[in-house]
Amino acid sequence: MGSDTTPAHGAATRESATRTRTRRAILDAAVSVLSADHAASLGDVAEAAGVGRTTVHRYFPERSDLLAAIGADVRDRVAAATDRARLDDGSAPEAMERLCLEFFELGDRLLLLYDVPQFVAWSGIEEETPADLALLALIRRGRQEGTLDPEVDVSWLQDVMWALLYAAWLQARDRATPKHTALSLCVHTLRKAVAP
Template sequence: MDTVAPTGARARTRRAILDAAVSVLSKNPAASLADIAVAAGVGRTTIHRYFPERTDLLTAIGVYLLERIETATVRARLEEGAADAALERVCQEYFELGDVLQFAFENPQMQEWTDWETETEADKALERLIRRGHAEGTIDPALPPSWVAETMWALLYAAWQHTRTRQEPKHSALNLCLHTLRKTIRTG
């Protein structure tokens, strides 16, 4: 498996393979590595150079997803402004990861990936944000941080499904998600 973080063209190729894999496997979990290679615009041998086995590819997708969540968390600037506003920003950032997150949630092969259970820096930052919201009074302190986080993820999933199954525009689904989140976390 590719253990060194690639740079430049190698990083772009790796990212193209991972994005193609998510796209192809979300439509057909039994798709071959050759199908993924075609979608990524690379040869099958290139896929095998990066990911010798299918399990290596699935593991890399999981790591890639966690990296994207971490990047989205940083972009949300959780330390700035009121905690409830920062929670909305992180929700907006995570919403943009819908395709890859839905793939991970719905793909039985990804459920075997044990790193899902590891607490990440993004998880810790989200918990700190919610605790700050409790202290400043912008997030109901009766709602434990784990409940608020799980509620946010459930609302995101509902918004992604709403766009997929009802062909709702993404901005409308995100607005519904944020509106419901605001009403859920409000104090009083």
């Protein structure tokens, strides 16, 4: 027979899907709530997620567990965004621009990592990820091809890209600049900053 189509299996699958949706709702609500108030409580997160406080505690017993889960989720989203940017396609500047477009959409989540002091204690914040390594490899390729400035350090160009994204996120969040305008400014400035 090989396939398990018993009612118990179907119920377990539905329960698993429900747990996944609930966990996602809590994480999304936490990003929204903590973006507005870094000191927000787990009760505030529960209210925003439309669940009880005990439900939040079942998934994330401590605030530190919730922050670690947000951090891991951000890392996963950065990895997926890096894949979508197709860093091996086209010239290095074109690939960097695609990466900026992808990363810009993660602004609320990435700003939390920069802005919330508790993330400093999260062990995953300082780890070099495959996405970091892919970006550094892209910059090295661009320098070798002559499409990116060969006179500045690879890590400097990486930091410049992140600094411009941060400025664009703040422009959109704090100055009510339309998102497409903030992103255009980011890409325009990046293009000039990395040019040979």
